Amino acid sequence: xxxxxxxxxxxxxxxxxxxxxxxxxxxxxxxxxxxxxxxxxxxxxxxxxxxxxxxxxxxxxxxxxxxxxxxxxxxxxxxxxxxxxxxxxxxxxxxxxxxxxxxxxxxxxxxxxxxxxxxxxxxxxxxxxxxxxxxxxxxxxxxxxxxxxxxxxxxxxxxxxxxxxxxxxxxxxxxxxxxxxxxxxxxxxxxxxxxxxxxxxxxxxxxxxxxxxxxxxxxxxxxxxxxxxxxxxxxxxxxxxxxxxxxxxxxxxxxxxxxxxxxxxxxxxxxxxxxxxxxxxxxxxxxxxxxxxxxxxxxxxxxxxxxxxxxxxxxxxxxxxxxxxxxxxxxxxxxxxxxxxxxxxxxxxxxxxxxxxxxxxxxxxxxxxxxxxxxxxxxxxxxxxxxxxxxxxxxxxxxxxxxxxxxxxxxxxxxxxxxxxxxxxxxxxxxxxxxxxxxxxxxxxxxxxxxxxxxxxxxxxxxxxxxxxxxxxxxxxxxxxxxxxxxxxx
Amino acid sequence: xxxxxxxxxxxxxxxxxxxxxxxxxxxxxxxxxxxxxxxxxxxxxxxxxxxxxxxxxxxxxxxxxxxxxxxxxxxxxxxxxxxxxxxxxxxxxxxxxxxxxxxxxxxxxxxxxxxxxxxxxxxxxxxxxxxxxxxxxxxxxxxxxxxxxxxxxxxxxxxxxxxxxxxxxxxxxxxxxxxxxxxxxxxxxxxxxxxxxxxxxxxxxxxxxxxxxxxxxxxxxxxxxxxxxxxxxxxxxxxxxxxxxxxxxxxxxxxxxxxxxxxxxxxxxxxxxxxxxxxxxxxxxxxxxxxxxxxxxxxxxxxxxxxxxxxxxxxxxxxxxxxxxxxxxxxxxxxxxxxxxxxxxxxxxxxxxxxxxxxxxxxxxxxxxxxxxxxxxxxxxxxxxxxxxxxxxxxxxxxxxxxxxxxxxxxxxxxxxxxxxxxxxxxxxxxxxxxxxxxxxxxxxxxxxxxxxxxxxxxxxxxxxxxxxxxxxxxxxxxxx
Numbered sequence: 011x012x013x014x015x016x017x018x019x020x021x022x023x024x025x026x027x028x029x030x031x032x033x034x035x036x037x038x039x040x041x042x043x044x045x046x047x048x049x050x051x052x053x054x055x056x057x058x059x060x061x062x063x064x065x066x067x068x069x070x071x072x073x074x075x076x077x078x079x080x081x082x083x084x085x086x087x088x089x090x091x092x093x094x095x096x097x098x099x100x101x102x103x104x105x106x107x108x109x110x111x112x113x114x115x116x117x118x119x120x121x122x123x124x125x126x127x128x129x130x131x132x133x134x135x136x137x138x139x140x141x142x143x144x145x146x147x148x149x150x151x152x153x154x155x156x157x158x159x160x161x162x163x164x165x166x167x168x169x170x171x172x173x174x175x176x177x178x179x180x181x182x183x184x185x186x187x188x189x190x191x192x193x194x195x196x197x198x199x200x201x202x203x204x205x206x207x208x209x210x211x212x213x214x215x216x217x218x219x220x221x222x223x224x225x226x227x228x229x230x231x232x233x234x235x236x237x238x239x240x241x242x243x244x245x246x247x248x249x250x251x252x253x254x255x256x257x258x259x260x261x262x263x264x265x266x267x268x269x270x271x272x273x274x275x276x277x278x279x280x281x282x283x284x285x286x287x288x289x290x291x292x293x294x295x296x297x298x299x300x301x302x303x304x305x306x307x308x309x310x311x312x313x314x315x316x317x318x319x320x321x322x323x324x325x326x327x328x329x330x331x332x333x334x335x336x337x338x339x340x341x342x343x344x345x346x347x348x349x350x351x352x353x354x355x356x357x358x359x360x361x362x363x364x365x366x367x368x369x370x371x372x373x374x375x376x377x378x379x380x381x382x383x384x385x386x387x388x389x390x391x392x393x394x395x396x397x398x399x400x401x402x403x404x405x406x407x408x409x410x411x412x413x414x415x416x417x418x419x420x421x422x423x424x425x426x427x428x429x430x431x432x433x434x435x436x437x438x439x440x441x442x443x444x445x446x447x448x449x450x451x452x453x454x455x456x457x458x459x460x461x462x463x464x465x466x467x468x469x470x471x472x473x474x475x476x477x478x479x480x481x482x483x484x485x486x487x488x489x490x491x492x493x494x495x496x497x498x499x500x
Numbered sequence: 501x502x503x504x505x506x507x508x509x510x511x512x513x514x515x516x517x518x519x520x521x522x523x524x525x526x527x528x529x530x531x532x533x534x535x536x537x538x539x540x541x542x543x544x545x546x547x548x549x550x551x552x553x554x555x556x557x558x559x560x561x562x563x564x565x566x567x568x569x570x571x572x573x574x575x576x577x578x579x580x581x582x583x584x585x586x587x588x589x590x591x592x593x594x595x596x597x598x599x600x601x602x603x604x605x606x607x608x609x610x611x612x613x614x615x616x617x618x619x620x621x622x623x624x625x626x627x628x629x630x631x632x633x634x635x636x637x638x639x640x641x642x643x644x645x646x647x648x649x650x651x652x653x654x655x656x657x658x659x660x661x662x663x664x665x666x667x668x669x670x671x672x673x674x675x676x677x678x679x680x681x682x683x684x685x686x687x688x689x690x691x692x693x694x695x696x697x698x699x700x701x702x703x704x705x706x707x708x709x710x711x712x713x714x715x716x717x718x719x720x721x722x723x724x725x726x727x728x729x730x731x732x733x734x735x736x737x738x739x740x741x742x743x744x745x746x747x748x749x750x751x752x753x754x755x756x757x758x759x760x761x762x763x764x765x766x767x768x769x770x771x772x773x774x775x776x777x778x779x780x781x782x783x784x785x786x787x788x789x790x791x792x793x794x795x796x797x798x799x800x801x802x803x804x805x806x807x808x809x810x811x812x813x814x815x816x817x818x819x820x821x822x823x824x825x826x827x828x829x830x831x832x833x834x835x836x837x838x839x840x841x842x843x844x845x846x847x848x849x850x851x852x853x854x855x856x857x858x859x860x861x862x863x864x865x866x867x868x869x870x871x872x873x874x875x876x877x878x879x880x881x882x883x884x885x886x887x888x889x890x891x892x893x894x895x896x897x898x899x900x901x902x903x904x905x906x907x908x909x910x911x912x913x914x915x916x917x918x919x920x921x922x923x924x925x926x927x928x929x930x931x932x933x934x935x936x937x938x939x940x941x942x943x944x945x946x947x948x949x950x951x952x953x954x955x956x957x958x959x960x961x962x963x964x965x966x967x968x969x970x971x972x973x974x975x976x977x978x979x980x981x
Contacts, residue, residue: 062593066818068586069573069595069692071727101814103860105837112817166822295860297869300699300811302728 026224026262028255029232030184031144034197036176036207037151037215038081044150044174045072045115052213056156056167064172066110071301074099078148078174081206083307083315085176086123086146088204088322093123093312097147099299104292108153108166116177118296121147122305128180128200129324130192132338141193142181149175176206182221182232187251191244194218196323203322203348211242218247223268224258233258234268238275238282250275254282326351334364343372349386350376353393360397363404370400374417382421391420399427412436412484438487445478445486445494452477464498471495514739515560516711522658524549524607527565530655539632541641541650543570544577545610559605560719566601567651567660570611571618572703573692574598577608581694582626583616585819585826585844595692596727597661597703597720604719609657612647616846617816618663618696620644621671621918622909625848630906633676636943639903642672642918645704649676652706659716660706665696666804667898667922669704670934674946675903677936679713679963681705684953685929686731688717689724697811698729700804700926710935710964714739717956731954739960749786750965754958755891756787761797762896762921771897774938774945779895781969782962792891794882797924799875801916804923806859806872812849813856819844851912880928887952893962896921898934898946921948931956935963937970 043050046063062070086093100118126143133139153168178197184190198209198216209216223235238254241247253275258268272285321329323345330341330351345351350371357375358367375396379389399420403413408431419430431437439445452474453460463470471492478491528547530536549565568574571581573591580586594602602608615625623646624630631646633639634654641650645662649672652660662669664682673680681704688703695701703720707713718738724730758779763772783789821827821840828839845853859868886894899918909915925932930950937947947966951959 062591065823067591067593067824068579068581068589068694068818069571069591070593071691073726073728103814103817105817105820107820107822107833110818110823112820113814293862295814295857295862295865297810297814297860297865300697300729301695 026226026255026259027228027230028185028187028251029182029223029225029235030186030190030251031182031221031235032180032184032190032193032197033219033221034178034180034194035151035217035219036085036178036197036201036209038078038085038174038176039205039207040075040077040081040174042075042077043172044075044078044148045172048172050173052215054169056165057169059169060171064110065168066112066171072115072299074302074305075174079305079307080315082122082146082148082174082176083312084204084319085178085201085206086126087312087316088200088206088319089123089126089128089143089146089178091123091126091143091146093307093315094120095307095309095312096120097122097305097307099148099302099305100296101299102149103295106152107164108155108168108171110153110168110171114150114152115299115302116149117147120304121145122176123147128193128196130189130196139189141183141189144179144181146176146178149177151175182223187248187255190220190251191248194244194247199323199346204319211244214242217242220247220251220254222251222254222258224255224262233262234270236268236271236273238273239285241275246275246277249280250282253280257282320348334358334368336364336368340368340372344368353386356393357396357400360394361400361404362397363400366400366404367397370396374414378417378421389421390424391417395420395427402427402431406487407431407438408436409438409484409488412438415484435483435485437485439482439485440487440490442490442494445482445490448478448481448486449474449491449494449498452481463495466499468499514711515715516709518709519561519564519658519712519715522565523563524565524609527609527656534634534654536634536651536654536656539634539637539641539650539654540629541613541631541634541647541654541656542567542610543580543582543613543626543628543647546577546608549576549607549609559603560715561601562605564606564659565609565657566606566716567610567612567648567657568598568608569614569645569648569660569662571614571663571694571696572598572661573694574608574611577611579611579694580627581617582614582628583819583844583846583849584627585840587627587826589825591692593692595703596689596724598692600720600722601661601716606719610651612645612651612660612662614647615644615668616849617694617812618644618665618668618701619812619848619852621667621915622904622906623647623650623672624906625846627846632906633903635677636903639905639943640675640908642675642899642903644668644672645680645706646672646675648706649673649678649680652676652678652708655708658708659712661716661720662704662706663693663696664702664704664922664926665700665808666926667919669702669706670898670922670925670932670946670948671919673706673934674898674936674944674948677944677946679707679710679933679935679967681707681713681717681933681956681960682925682931683717683721683956684731684931685926686729687721687733687735687931687954687956689720689722689727689730691724691726691730695811695815697808698815699811700808702926710960710967711739713933714956714960714964717960733954736957738956739964740957751782751962752786754782754787754893754962756782756789756962757792757886757891757894758789759792759794759797759886759894759896761794762894767897768901768940770940771900771902771945774940775895775897775947778937778947778966778970781966782895785965785969787962789895790891792886792889792894794879794886794924796875796879796882800879800924800927801920803872803875803879803927804919805855805916806868807876807927809852809856810860810869810872811856813853813860816845816849816853848912876927879924883924883928883930883950884952892951892955892958894948894950896948896950898922898948902940902943902945925950929953931959933959933963935967937966 098120101113103113123146151173153171156165223233358364572595620643622640623643633641648660653676669680705716830836932950934946
């Protein structure tokens with residue numbers, strides 16, 4: 011996985027500096043919606059996960075889902091934010107067919123949490139590249155307008171209406187498309203680690219809006235920004251940012267002005283263009299939601315949620331470096347998700363050789379898992395048995411080649427590595443009499459080569475070792491064979 | 501809050517026999533005999549209505565006919581809020597207050613007329629025509645719960661549900677000569693009450709007598725997990741028995757405040773004199789009457805007419821024609837919204853939506869909405885301070901005039917002033933009620949009690965004592981058309 015490790019440079023073209031802020035909308039992994047008991051399951055028949063509350067029927071009232079508060083609090087803490095003991099829900103008023111109440115319940119001037127940060131990589135001087143998180147607030151999702159299902163009319167599916175979201179707003183600290191991509195990747199990772207979201211971009215549980223402006227130099231005030239909405243992949247974020255940067259540079263350099271507007275990124279044509287007609291600036295007429303009292307969280311509650319957080323990626327990076335002595339690239343690959351990292355740790359402990367375990371995990375094991383089309387958890391070779399195999403390899407009991415053969419057998423039929431290696435005759439043979447026996451046989455079968463070797467033609471040693479290895483079906487200890495062969499020369 | 505800490509053991513307020521003896525059959529007889537249809541008090545009727553409770557006779561209100569304001573969701577009849585935009589709409593769920601009445605055995609015989617979306621003080625702003633006052637058919641019953649008040653005053657039902665945002669139960673109760681109670685904000689669930697201004701809306705009750713209203717309130721009160729603003733406090737007996745043995749002076753120990761701002765120099769002297777008589781009666785019953793001051797009272801109407809429309813503009817946004825209710829067909833989305841809402845809403849509703857949109861707009865929010873909220877806090881604190889000074893209840897006129905004639909108040913601002921004595925209780929969230937205290941030119945005059953949060957039992961006990969003392973001279977309670 012490419013990381014932000016060495017991407018922390020600004021995008022400039024010598025004249026203009028790029029300034030970026032991201033708004034990440036993340037769907038919380040709750041069983042039910044934020045203000046009612048409807049299920050949040052994805053892919054149900056249209057309008058089946060609905061009730062009077064999430065349909066906004068006359069007289070229905072919202073009741074806040076405690077699980078959503080729990081997960082939003084954990085998300086905030088995972089990002090190092092201050093979670094406020096009092097926050098206030100507000101109404102964001104606008105008309106849209108898939109917004110059943112005519113307003114969205116969100117948080118406005120008193121959000122759940124503020125002032126966090128996210129490390130997106132390491133800078134050239136070795137210090138971490140930190141992007142500040144401005145705020146985290148809770149809100150409900152709207153429904154979906156469906157334009158391609160019926161001829162000439164649009165339909166509305168309100169299954170998604172009322173799905174709990176957190177919106178995570180960064181400070182305008184990001185300076186390049188690569189940084190924007192790295193921020194989004196690290197955000198996804200930390201939200202997954204914190205257990206608050208599936209953070210699945212294809213299913214829309216992680217959606218990203220990018221605010222972009224340019225300015226002559228880092229000391230200048232910010233320029234007018236445009237917003238690119240609903241980017242649904244990391245590469246789209248990176249590409250859209252660079253295209254919009256180039257567009258803004260062209261506009262300003264040709265004497266034009268940047269208009270504050272909402273843009274769309276067209277993946278197929280790889281272009282950024284204004285969204286529909288230019289809409290007037292929105293006035294959402296925010297005011298405190300009178301149907302919900304202020305959200306009050308005790309300090310003890312907040313600490314309980316903090317304690318419930320698992321080890322987060324940044325801590326794991328540091329620990330893997332000190333505890334296992336791994337390099338940055340290996341660490342990033344191993345902690346890409348928690349299951350892999352946890353499995354690696356089991357293998358490392360079982361084998362007693364962290365470096366060798368990392369090589370096995372990132373090489374043979376991941377290749378095998380990917381080829382099988384199953385997940386790591388479903389893979390038949392347990393961490394304990396893999397650890398035992400690596401131990402055999404490290405101790406020189408089996409060669410690397412033989413170990414891979416044993417691994418293949420463990421995948422196919424299970425069983426203990428030592429027994430399999432024995433059964434297949436793959437244990438390294440270091441017993442002089444056996445080795446001498448094989449050497450004698452090879453000499454007998456290849457008298458000419460043997461004679462030339464003994465006569466001093468040293469380059470034949472490799473050929474002879476190979477023949478001995480073959481005869482032993484890989485089980486001979488090549489070091490020992492070399493020694494014994496060497497002893498036969500003169 | 502003292503009521504919630506009271507060690508009084510919980511027991512149900514006795515259901516007055518007057519409630520149990522008036523059956524559904526009596527209701528229909530009264531309806532037909534007195535040409536109640538001509539009052540236009542009901543928007544829909546359920547002539548076949550019976551309930552399980554009525555059949556088994558187990559519930560406290562088994563077989564008792566009740567009328568429900570048309571902004572409370574019911575499963576069996578339409579819920580239109582007297583608006584074209586909800587014409588024919590039947591709710592798939594029921595308001596908690598209605599459900600509790602039904603579970604007590606009450607029979608919902610019909611949904612009552614109202615000012616459209618509860619915006620008005622006369623029940624003239626209904627898309628289905630005005631309701632008439634049963635005591636004088638040329639006059640309004642008051643609003644916005646005028647249909648429910650008229651149904652009780654005409655004798656069809658003895659209790660009915662209404663709703664209050666600025667006085668919409670107490671003002672029509674005063675105009676129709678019956679009892680109307682607005683409980684503490686949060687005492688009765690708003691679940692299923694179609695929202696007008698959420699922070700001010702309350703479900704309220706009408707009764708022919710104080711005891712009847714208290715019984716109905718006790719049944720619908722109590723915490724509801726479906727309403728996040730519903731208070732999680734126990735429901736005490738709403739009309740407790742006399743607190744001590746002094747039969748002659750049952751209110752001794754009670755301090756009743758007379759706020760001078762509610763008795764301005766230009767108050768109709770006939771209304772003032774009825775209030776003075778009631779205050780004298782309270783004193784005769786043992787209460788100490790003390791003059792007090794609530795200096796911010798004159799700010800209540802302007803504050804109300806900023807906050808209520810602001811919330812209304814948001815609450816009424818859902819009526820867009822997209823999902824339910826009336827839809828005007830149009831070529832594009834924006835035109836569909838515009839036509840649906842222009843045709844669906846009446847003038848008063850449109851006026852308040854526009855006003856509310858304006859006061860919430862960027863650039864005006866601080867000057868109007870935010871300042872209004874600050875003043876609301878001030879008004880609330882003044883109430884708290886007065887009650888903290890040892891005053892148990894306040895007594896005032898309910899309205900500045902008796903019922904006016906249909907069409908008499910054509911200027912919306914004049915109409916707004918008819919709630920001048922009632923809006924404060926909604927802004928402060930305190931319980932308040934109106935009861936008949938006399939007649940002016942044959943028209944009833946209402947007296948209002950206001951109490952600290954959750955002190956309904958104190959208020960209802962004083963009201964019951966006053967009712968008994970004033971007796972038949974009080975007014976028109978029980979008068980049929």
